[in-house]
Amino acid sequence: MTFHSKPYTIYTVEGVKRPRRWLRITLIVTAVVVAVVGIGAATSYAWLGWLMSRTHRSPEVAAAQSVLSRTTLPLAAVGNSEELVLESPGAMDIILFGSDNRDEGEGPEEYGRSDTVMLVHIDSRANFVSVLSLPRDLRVEIPGHGAQKLNAAYAYGGPALAIETVQNLTGVDLDHYVNIDFDAFRRVTTSLGGVWVDVDRRYYHQTQAWDVEYHENLDIQAGYQRLMGEDALDFVRYRIDSNYDYGRMQRQQLFLLEAKRQFVSFATALKVPQLASLVADNMSTTLTASDVVNLAIWGLRLDGRRVKQISLEGDSQQIDGLWYVLISESELEAAVRDYRTAPTDSGAGTAAIQTADPAVSDAGDSVVSPLSKEQASLEGVKVEVLNGNGRTGHAATAAGMLRGVGADVLMVGDATEMQDETSVSYSSGRRGEAEAVVRALGTGGVILDAGLNHIKVILGYDFRAEFNKVTCPGPSGIIYEDEYKALQSMVTFKLLGPGYMPPDYEYNDCRVYEIDAGKNKHFPAVKTIYKWGSLDQYLGIMQTTFVDAPIAVGGEQVEIGGTTYNIVSIAEATDYIWWKKNGALYWVSNTLSNLLSRDELLRVATNMIPVP
Structure with a gap:
């Protein structure tokens, strides 16, 4: 394969992953269209052929077909316009565009700009799909x-x-193209009545006015809810955090996974003609009905x-005032070679599952504190802890740290005023105890x-909860027990609190609300969120009486301690684990990037303890 030289310097560095949103949207499109086949045989296929012909009307389709026909090698037949052929397609390469669908006009951007460009290699003989x-x-x-x-x-x-540019760049002979715009996504999700999604955080x-780059305004709350229209699009396009485009890709995967459940429902099947027509009006392609x-x-x-x-891995480099991604010849050649190569199957490892006895707390042994065992002289010391910095969960964190070295925490609450420095007040004769508290917290004055x-x-604002301190459980064994007790007072169903939390996951936020399930049905719900380090990766714990929520479907079943846990995975990664108990539905969700293993997430689920 020959790669064309470039008239500029190439740099080789670590790269940034790009999303495959439009691949997934296109798969939804094909899923919607193929559902028509179930409506009826000959008449449905004839209708599908007419529908697909609407995607060929744009003049750009003829122009694209002309370029493809000059460069594409003949493929094995995958069907024709006269009969429905259900065999696997021959190997083919498709280029996917996601565009902003601007109005046509004069000027250098007559067609608008493509948000995403991807190559998709489909090989039915080797039975794989790859996306570049x-x-x-x-x-x-x-x-x-x-x-x-x-x-x-x-x-x-x-x-x-x-198409011509990409073929010259990669040397890949392209067979078809698909272009779909944002409006299809908005309108499809609205027509479906929304898609149920467990939003990992707010x-x-x-x-x-002073922002250098414009981004859409949005405010989407955390928790299980239905997203549609503009909110749905904002959710899958969001990238104003430390995850950038990779996080956006993960949100799209989450959204499309849940959307798939709605597409196979009976109610959605009745909407197939409407949805397929809507998609056809927002897509152009050289694919035929038989191809689809x-x-x-x-x-x-x-x-x-x-x-x-x-x-692709490349370097962001500024040239003539503009930022570009530069790719070396060797990197590009390696990427195309990988694109043509079938994946290697790999199995997931297993590890022992550890469960905790809710009646036993091992905090004294597991907590790392500035105090040595000789200095841990807070046994029996009565302490009141108030939050004077406004950071959610800090009072509960400090209380857990003090309990871990023997203190008797009388009360956890909020101070009447905020203050910069942590203060530890004591009565006459107790200065030594106060100084021990300061050492345990790592800050403050007496x-x-x-x-x-x-x-x-x-x-005060000087208090910082270290990651190895936030896992101090309360007397019941629940981490952040005081926070969960406060949440329990806000709902009538039984809440569970975590008796185990993976290292470096810190309590971040919570939400108490009602899930609107439609038809005047509302269910109380609580979402608690744990952040991993300084990155925007969040482990979630969701609890509700909405026991028939669409998310509670399928998964590998594991029986532990009389409870059936359902482990739901995407490919080889565990997405979430759900179970039902005492008239409530509970689930623990992985981070966007699925950083936690199956066994680590299962350990969190199996160590949930009833809130006293």
């Missing part, structure tokens, strides 16, 4: 326009010029482990207060 994501800021040679960003090719000449952004049916039926049978993604008969701690 091309960075939209990749510096390439665009015929007739010189060195530009890749997405400029679409802006200057639509799909035809973009997503909030309000653009300010063959791809969809074959794809539905494909094991998720036979789908692989390849992301103050004599003759009116006290116990130690009083007011946490």
Whole structure:
């Protein structure tokens, strides 16, 4: 395979993964269309052929087909317009565009810019699909326009010029193209009545006048809920955090997983003609009805482990005032080679599951504290802990730290005023105890207060909860027991609290609300969120009386301690674990990037303890 040289310097560094949103949206499109086959045989296929013909009306389709026909090698037949062929398709390469569908007009961006460019290799003989994501800021040679960003090719000449540019860049002979715009996503999710999603944390952004880059305003609360229209699009496109495009890809995967459950429902089946027509009005493609049916039926049978993604690694470099992604010849060649190679199946490892006895707390042995065992002289010391910095969960954290070295915590609450420095007040003769509290917390100063008969701690802004301290359980064994007791007072059903939390996961936020299930049905719910280090990766614990929630379906069943836990996975990664008990539904959800293993997440689930 020959790769064309480039008139600029190439740098090789670590790269950034790009999303495959439009692949998943296209798979939804094909799933919707193929559902028509179940409505009736000959008449349905004829209707499907007419529907697909609407996606060929745009002049850009003819231009793209002209480019494809000049460069594409003949493929094995996958069907024709006269009969329905259900065999697996022959190997083919498809280029996918996600565009903003701007109004056509004069100027250098007549076609708008493509948000995403991906190559999809489909090989039915080796039984796999691979996706090669091309960075939209990749510096390439665009015929007739010189060195530009890749997405400029679409802006200057639509799909035809973009196809020619990508083929020149990669040497891959492309057989078909698909272009779909944002409006289809908004309208499909609205027509479905929303898609149930467990939102991992609050997503909030309000653009300010001084912001360098514009982003959509949004405010999506954490917790299980239905997303549709603009909110759904904002959720899957969000990238204003430390996860950038990779996090956006994970949110899209989560959203499409839940959407799939709704697409196979009877109520949704009745909407197939409406949805398929809607999608056809927002998509252009060279694929025929036979192509779509063959791809969809074959794809539905494909094991998720036979789908692989390849992301180019490159360096972000500023040239003439613009930022580009630069790729070396060797990196590009390796990526294309990987794109053509079938994935290697690998099995998931197993580990022993540890369960805790709720009646036994091992906090004294597991907590790492600035105090040595000789210094841990807080046994029997009575302490009141108040939050004077406004950070959620800090008072409970400090209380857990003090309990871990023997203190008797009388009360946990909020101070009447905020303060910069942590204060530890004591009565006459108890200065030594106060100083021991300061050492245990790692900060603060002591103050004599003759009116006290116990130690009083007011946490200031200087208090920082270290990750190895936040897992101090209360007397019941629940981590952040005081926080969970407060949450329990807000709902009538029985809450559970974690007796185990993986290292470096710190309590971050919570939400108490009602789930609107439609038809005037509302269910109380509680969402607690744990953040991993400084990154935007969140473990979630969801609890509700909405026992028939769509999320509580399927999974590998494991019986532990008389409870059946259902482990739901995506490919080889565990997504969440759910179970039902005493008229309530509970589940523990993995981070967006599925950082926790199956066994680690199961350990969290099996160590949930009833809140006293």
